[in-house]
Amino acid sequence: MNSRLPFFAFLLIQFCFFSTVSAQPITSAQIDQLADRTLKAFQVPGIAVAVVKDGKVIHARGYGVRSLKSNQKVDGNTLFGIASNSKAFTAAALGILIDEGKMTWDDKVIDYIPEFRLYNAYVTEEFTVRDLLTHRSGLGLGAGDLMFFPDSSDFTLKDVIHNLRYLKQVSGFRTKYDYDNLLYMVAGEVVKRVSGQSWEEFVENRIMQPLQMEASRGSFSRLPKSQSNLIDAHAVIDGKLQVIKRGTLDMGNSAGGIYSSINDLSKWVIMQLNSGKYGDGLSKTLFSKTVQDEMWTPQTIIPVRNPGPYNTHFSSYGLGWGLSDVKGYKQATHTGGLPGMVTQVTLLPELKLGIIVLTNQQAGAAFSAITNQIKDSYFGMTGTDRVKEYSDRMRANVAEADQVTAEVWKTVAAEQQKTDAKPPIYFYTGTYRDNWLGDVSIRAENNKLLFTAKRSPRLTGELFFYKGNTFVVKWNDRSLEADAFVMFGLDYEGKPVSMKMKAVSPLTDFSYDFHDLDFTKVAEK
Numbered sequence: 001m002n003s004r005l006p007f008f009a010f011l012l013i014q015f016c017f018f019s020t021v022s023a024q025p026i027t028s029a030q031i032d033q034l035a036d037r038t039l040k041a042f043q044v045p046g047i048a049v050a051v052v053k054d055g056k057v058i059h060a061r062g063y064g065v066r067s068l069k070s071n072q073k074v075d076g077n078t079l080f081g082i083a084s085n086s087k088a089f090t091a092a093a094l095g096i097l098i099d100e101g102k103m104t105w106d107d108k109v110i111d112y113i114p115e116f117r118l119y120n121a122y123v124t125e126e127f128t129v130r131d132l133l134t135h136r137s138g139l140g141l142g143a144g145d146l147m148f149f150p151d152s153s154d155f156t157l158k159d160v161i162h163n164l165r166y167l168k169q170v171s172g173f174r175t176k177y178d179y180d181n182l183l184y185m186v187a188g189e190v191v192k193r194v195s196g197q198s199w200e201e202f203v204e205n206r207i208m209q210p211l212q213m214e215a216s217r218g219s220f221s222r223l224p225k226s227q228s229n230l231i232d233a234h235a236v237i238d239g240k241l242q243v244i245k246r247g248t249l250d251m252g253n254s255a256g257g258i259y260s261s262i263n264d265l266s267k268w269v270i271m272q273l274n275s276g277k278y279g280d281g282l283s284k285t286l287f288s289k290t291v292q293d294e295m296w297t298p299q300t301i302i303p304v305r306n307p308g309p310y311n312t313h314f315s316s317y318g319l320g321w322g323l324s325d326v327k328g329y330k331q332a333t334h335t336g337g338l339p340g341m342v343t344q345v346t347l348l349p350e351l352k353l354g355i356i357v358l359t360n361q362q363a364g365a366a367f368s369a370i371t372n373q374i375k376d377s378y379f380g381m382t383g384t385d386r387v388k389e390y391s392d393r394m395r396a397n398v399a400e401a402d403q404v405t406a407e408v409w410k411t412v413a414a415e416q417q418k419t420d421a422k423p424p425i426y427f428y429t430g431t432y433r434d435n436w437l438g439d440v441s442i443r444a445e446n447n448k449l450l451f452t453a454k455r456s457p458r459l460t461g462e463l464f465f466y467k468g469n470t471f472v473v474k475w476n477d478r479s480l481e482a483d484a485f486v487m488f489g490l491d492y493e494g495k496p497v498s499m500k501m502k503a504v505s506p507l508t509d510f511s512y513d514f515h516d517l518d519f520t521k522v523a524e525k
């Protein structure tokens with residue numbers, strides 16, 4: 001999830017503290033200072049941080065508040081939406097079924113979901129359970145995410161499975177990494193069809209209960225009504241930090257629906273760092289070491305353009321985990337983002353080290369700053385200030401994006417002042433249909449041109465003339481941060497017959513995959 005946050009100045013004394021930090025592992029007092037700086041630097045209301053080392057939780061504390069509305073404090077039991085960190089639970093659920101001999105990683109998906117179809121018939125026939133988890137399908141980045149993102153659409157999982165056949169491959173099957181969510185939803189359905197339980201029930205009964213993750217649930221909707229120790233979502237909208245609508249995606253819980261806390265996730269991390277074992281004396285096994293080795297084995301190569309601060313040479317995606325080498329150690333990590341909340345879980349198995357950072361604001365740079373500053377201390381890296389580094393980078397990215405969007409709106413404003421002849425707004429009206437998103441209504445009302453996605457009502461806004469046959473849609477819900485170009489295509493008679501879209505800002509979240517849409521105007525009856 002991308003962020004647009006104002007920069008907060010850093011005190012010189014704070015910079016000096018991190019510039020002279022010793023090579024010893026960071027202390028709890030230093031993590032407290034790090035978290036406090038991060039809250040201010042990235043304008044995050046609340047953060048929870050846990051560190052696991054050698055099978056024990058050595059730090060687990062909350063910082064700031066759960067919500068700007070209540071101002072109640074974050075603590076170790078505060079529940080956050082962990083978003084795509086749920087994907088590792090989906091991989092683990094399948095691993096448990098594999099240990100039980102009920103399936104294998106390389107079973108064909110159509111053996112469990114006969115109605116499963118992708119655009120290419122060969123890919124459909126060859127697609128395996130492993131392929132569901134490895135982001136190598138040939139689909140583009142975030143393809144089809146607009147069926148569930150933003151929420152409030154009326155799509156069902158049945159719709160998603162059916163509509164996969166309309167999403168064209170943009171690369172060769174198993175040749176390229178492009179992150180997806182929809183296929184993890186399909187993986188959750190495989191869990192259901194093999195086990196006879198919903199994905200949510202399976203994860204809660206077979207993973208969370210054994211690990212005594214007592215407050216965690218497979219989705220927001222499954223939390224007890226009495227549960228009040230949970231965060232609200234926050235974002236900076238028009239320069240003001242505020243509570244925004246909570247993003248929920250019940251049909252996509254296996255891709256990103258879990259709610260959990262640092263205290264509960266610490267139990268999950270300890271089990272992971274002990275190769276699937278847990279309980280007194282590690283006497284119990286959640287899944288086998290064979291299964292974990294497979295989850296932590298590179299499946300899809302991710303190009304490394306430069307070694308970065310940790311001298312990284314190789315990067316890949318396993319099964320539910322991102323894998324790379326950092327300072328000579330193996331790292332398994334994942335991030336997660338929903339509107340108004342982002343999270344990160346990082347494991348360094350050889351160091352028996354786990355780091356968990358949960359936040360209630362959509363500033364990914366915040367969790368990166370905390371995680372990497374803690375990692376630095378264990379690597380013996382001194383003189384680093386990750387808060388300053390990431391805030392400087394964020395400011396530069398936001399400034400660049402603001403310049404792009406400002407130029408677009410400057411052009412819109414200039415066009416509104418011109419008196420040259422343009423087609424009347426009703427010239428573009430009608431219903432435009434995309435194979436998988438469905439119908440969009442373009443209508444004239446009160447001398448305005450309005451856009452409404454019928455199956456995703458939060459995608460509603462006004463169209464402003466930009467250039468030629470291109471408009472910009474400004475969404476009514478400003479928390480979306482995803483205004484988009486709308487380009488109409490004309491036939492030989494000069495009449496609109498099609499429509500394409502593209503996000504305006506380079507910081508728009510990839511799940512707004514407007515570029516995958518291909519609308520055709522529906523003939524009037």
